[in-house]
Amino acid sequence: MLFGRRRTWAMLAALALVPVLVAVAVRIEDPGRDGPPFLGSITSNGLFVSLTAMTVSIPLFLPLTVGVVAGDTIAGEASLGTLRYLLVAPAGRLRLLAVKMAGAAAFCLAAATTIALTGALVGAALFPVGPVTLLSGDTVGLGGYAVRLGLLVLYVALSLLGLSAVGLFISTLTTVPVGAMAATVVLAGAAQVLGQLPQLEVIHPWLFSAHWLGFADLLRSPLDLGSLGENALLQLAYLAVFGSLAYGRFTTKDVLS
Amino acid sequence: MTPQVGAPLAVETRGLSKVFGSQRAVDDVSLQVPRGSVFGFLGPNGSGKTTTIRILLGLAAATEGEVRLLGEPMPGRGAVVLPHVGALVEGPGFYPFLSGRDNLRRLDAADPTTTPRTRRTRVEEALERVGLSHAAAKKVHAYSLGMKQRLGLANALLRPRQLLVLDEPTNGLDPQGTREVRHLVRSLSEDGTTVFVSSHLLGEIEQMCDSTAVMSAGRLVWQGGMEALRAEGRARVRVRTPDVAEARACLAGLGLEPDLEGPALLAAPLVDGVATEQAVAALVAAGVRVRGVEVSGETLEDRYVALTGEGFDVAG
Known part of the structure; x- marks a missing residue:
């Protein structure tokens, strides 16, 4: 359903544009050593396009698209008038929430995959491709790199689960999908701003955006999955808390739209 | 388990x-809809009909009172009862970016008790039944209001139902469509x-309908x-006379309650024990010029108007 919708494909296409823009820009003008992480490495190895694109998408583009999908989950059905028909079908309120959350999670995975794959393809098309030098200095072949890129995609998709759960909860509060989308995106921004303020260091580990850019461990040798585990724990905690809030709200809500 | 058929x-x-x-919005309503009946739920706009329907279907929770659908308590047994209930609630609601057919398939899939194997045939039959087969492949955003209304009816008919709850089913339909409904x-x-x-018409x-309930300002x-x-409607006597005041006094003396219906026209519901000729004789005896x-x-x-009140004031 989510993937039968033109809007979803438009958002994935927009995300795919990020690595394309990065690669084309670097192709036109060598960036030297400035710019976002991995940018300078692209000219020598096109596979780095994926990493650069992922890094620049995480703060804004990814949360934006995830906010649209998660904010739309329940509020979108309510505003179309389909929510009452789903409930009368009867879809079951818990089942409906679970399906919607699963849909949002699938979108997170699709979004991260889109950036990684387009990045690898565009990079391979425009630049030389070869064994990749990791942050630890070791070199891995294409196979090893593919494994790490796969892990990176999982890491980023996982990172966005907490935000999705928050969006799902907000979506049960309103019948105006745009409101829920905007609120979710604003929270994503707010969490990152809070994460920048050293005075608020106490709460930093608890922000859902805490580990968003912490995937460097996946690019070291030997492979360290510690940060992936920590991030997973945090995101699952958000999923549990906001999933329960959404459940509590949605199962007692009068559907009047 | 199926709801108690008995x-x-x-x-x-x-x-x-x-x-x-x-x-x-709904105030102490005790409805009894016999099985097999076509039950009309009447009331002006804003009288609480749709809210009542939402509570019946478990969409909204009642502040007080109980609901039983097909013998089962709602909303507690909704998962068991609702598959046997087809509903059209407050206008149709569909995904504008899907075709009519795909909308029905999705709504059918939302009910975990339906059989996916028969979905295709059931959807086609429902579309056929409301005369929408020719437009089944069109996206719903290209549908007219009447077509959406028909699609809403088709959704209610996706499987054999024991109870259909139709809220204003002829809204937006042309006269032919109304007849078809x-x-x-x-x-x-x-x-x-x-x-x-339900209807305000x-x-x-x-x-x-063969039986009916009338709502007004939230009450049954x-x-x-x-x-x-x-x-139950009582006969009315209308008296045309220029001597309105005298006529009114005279009729009131007989126990009637006359209202002025025109400049020289009094009307009163007849009460038991007062025949029309008695009233006329009394009027003539009192010297009232009776002209009709x-x-x-x-x-x-x-x-209906006597029950629900007159005028354009929408309760609310």
């Missing part, structure tokens, strides 16, 4: 109330389906057979 009432509520803030309701009723139709209910003001509602007398039965519309 339960004599398809819909039963006891003391149902719904409070929004300080407003009692009437025929559809009749044929469904002949198959044994209980049909609960008396004529529609009168033609379709009448409930029973259609014939009983018709029979007419006795008419009360129309159903008069009865």
Whole structure:
């Protein structure tokens, strides 16, 4: 359903544009050593396009698209008038929430995959491709790199689960999908701003955006999955808390739209 | 498990109330809808019909009171009861970016008790039944209001139902469409389906239904057979006279309650024990210039207006 919708494909296409823009820009003008992480490495190895694109998408583009999908989950059905028909079908309120959350999670995975794959393809098309030098200095072949890129995609998709759960909860509060989308995106921004303020260091580990850019461990040798585990724990905690809030709200809500 | 087929009432509520803030949208409503009936749920806009329907279907929670659908308590047993209930609630709601056919398939899939194997045929049959087969592949955003309404009916008919709850089913339909809905309701009723139709249009209910309930400002003001509602209307006597004041006093002396209907026209419901000729004799004896007398039965519309109040004030 989510993937039968033109809007979803438009958002994935927009995300795919990020690595394309990065690669084309670097192709036109060598960036030297400035710019976002991995940018300078692209000219020598096109596979780095994926990493650069992922890094620049995480703060804004990814949360934006995830906010649209998660904010739309329940509020979108309510505003179309389909929510009452789903409930009368009867879809079951818990089942409906679970399906919607699963849909949002699938979108997170699709979004991260889109950036990684387009990045690898565009990079391979425009630049030389070869064994990749990791942050630890070791070199891995294409196979090893593919494994790490796969892990990176999982890491980023996982990172966005907490935000999705928050969006799902907000979506049960309103019948105006745009409101829920905007609120979710604003929270994503707010969490990152809070994460920048050293005075608020106490709460930093608890922000859902805490580990968003912490995937460097996946690019070291030997492979360290510690940060992936920590991030997973945090995101699952958000999923549990906001999933329960959404459940509590949605199962007692009068559907009047 | 299926709902108790033997339960004599398809819909039963006891003391149902719904409070929004300080407003009692539904106030102590006790409905009894017999199985197999075509039940008209009448009332002006804003009288609490749709809110009642939402509570019946478990979309909204009642502030007080109980609901039983097909003998089972709602909303507790919704998962068991609702597959046997087809509903059209407050206008159709569909995904504009999907075709009519895909919308029905998705809504059918939302019910975990349906059989995916028969989905295709059931969807086509439902579309056929509401005359929408030719437009099934069109996206719903290209549908007219009437077509969406038909698609909403098709959704209610996706599987055989014991009870259909149709909220304003003829909204947005042209006269042919309205007739078709009437025929559809009749044929469904002949198959044994209980049909609960809400409407603010008396004529529609009168033609379709065999029993009815009338709502006004959140309260149930009448409930029973259609014939009983018709029979309850009292005859009225109308007296045309220039001597309005004298005539009024004279009629009041007989125990009638005359109202001025025109500049020289008094009307009063007849009461038991006062025959029309008695009233005329009394008027003439009192020296009232009687220029015309007419006795008419009360129309159903008069009865309806008497129950729900007159004018354009929307309760709310």
